[in-house]
Amino acid sequence: xxxILITGGDGQLGRSIKQRIKEKPLVNYNFTFTxxxxxxxxxxxxxxxxxxxxxxxxxxxxxxxxxxxKAESDIExxxxxxxxxxxxxxKASASQKAxxxxxxxxxxxxxxxxxxxxxxxxxxxxGVYGKTKLNGEVLAQYYNSKTYIIRTAWLYSPFGNNFxxxxxxxxxxxxxxxxxxxxxxSPTNALDLADALLTxxxxxxxxxxxxxxxxxxxxxWYQFSEEIKKISKSKIKINPIPTSDYPxxxxxxxxxxxxxxxxxxxxxxxxxxxxxxLKEMLNR
Numbered sequence: 001x002x003x004i005l006i007t008g009g010d011g012q013l014g015r016s017i018k019q020r021i022k023e024k025p026l027v028n029y030n031f032t033f034t035x036x037x038x039x040x041x042x043x044x045x046x047x048x049x050x051x052x053x054x055x056x057x058x059x060x061x062x063x064x065x066x067x068x069x070k071a072e073s074d075i076e077x078x079x080x081x082x083x084x085x086x087x088x089x090x091k092a093s094a095s096q097k098a099x100x101x102x103x104x105x106x107x108x109x110x111x112x113x114x115x116x117x118x119x120x121x122x123x124x125x126x127g128v129y130g131k132t133k134l135n136g137e138v139l140a141q142y143y144n145s146k147t148y149i150i151r152t153a154w155l156y157s158p159f160g161n162n163f164x165x166x167x168x169x170x171x172x173x174x175x176x177x178x179x180x181x182x183x184x185x186s187p188t189n190a191l192d193l194a195d196a197l198l199t200x201x202x203x204x205x206x207x208x209x210x211x212x213x214x215x216x217x218x219x220x221w222y223q224f225s226e227e228i229k230k231i232s233k234s235k236i237k238i239n240p241i242p243t244s245d246y247p248x249x250x251x252x253x254x255x256x257x258x259x260x261x262x263x264x265x266x267x268x269x270x271x272x273x274x275x276x277x278l279k280e281m282l283n284r
Contacts (some may be wrong), residue, residue: 004031006018009059011062011064019159030225065080080277108123111255111256117258154214163221163224177237183255197218212260
């Protein structure tokens with residue numbers, strides 16, 4: 001029986017993993033979901049004590065500080081959750097010879113080049129969120145040699161706060177909205193990412209390192225919102241605007257496409273087109 005620990009269990013990815021296991025239970029796998037109430041990942045002594053009392057084969061770290069704009073002024077907490085907590089978990093999992101799977105982000109890249117980013121491309125985060133997530137990647141691999149880093153982008157799900165749910169709310173409240181049309185990426189259904197993580201665990205060949213995962217295809221935030229509008233049959237008017245018309249505390253990557261060749265070939269993972277995956281989620 002393989003024992004799997006999921007941190008950040010109340011977040012959208014943690015809840016997506018829980019949903020997938022509920023739909024299709026895995027034989028000979030035992031999952032423990034924790035959030036801050038059960039496992040305070042910011043407290044190193046607490047983490048050590050928890051691991052002393054519990055033995056795991058895999059630790060999937062879904063806990064993160066994801067408020068990109070707030071991070072610009074809340075640097076200390078972003079660093080604690082995105083870097084220090086990762087170090088504590090990596091050390092604790094390594095002490096049990098457990099495999100550590102850590103979720104990271106496209107924000108480690110600057111987004112200035114218009115070709116899909118590969119795992120070994122130069123990193124150059126633009127803001128606090130990206131810098132702290134990059135620090136977490138480095139610490140994870142330093143403290144646990146059996147580490148998989150999974151970089152993803154534009155994550156949404158039926159759970160928690162995300163772009164899709166925000167749009168659906170705005171569609172009901174307003175007659176017209178503005179959405180940015182010059183940032184390009186690929187929306188990622190957290191349920192698909194959950195499937196990929198479960199596939200890695202079941203087909204683990206020890207090919208540790210960094211991997212990219214997002215849904216296939218590309219679009220702007222404006223095109224993403226238009227597709228949500230189409231599927232939900234909303235009548236709202238959506239206006240495309242440039243990033244310059246919507247200033248935010250944190251600078252966003254203009255181009256967030258990730259090259260997924262490595263994860264597809266290493267683990268035999270097939271990835272859905274973003275429009276298909278969006279439609280499937282909204283029809284749920």
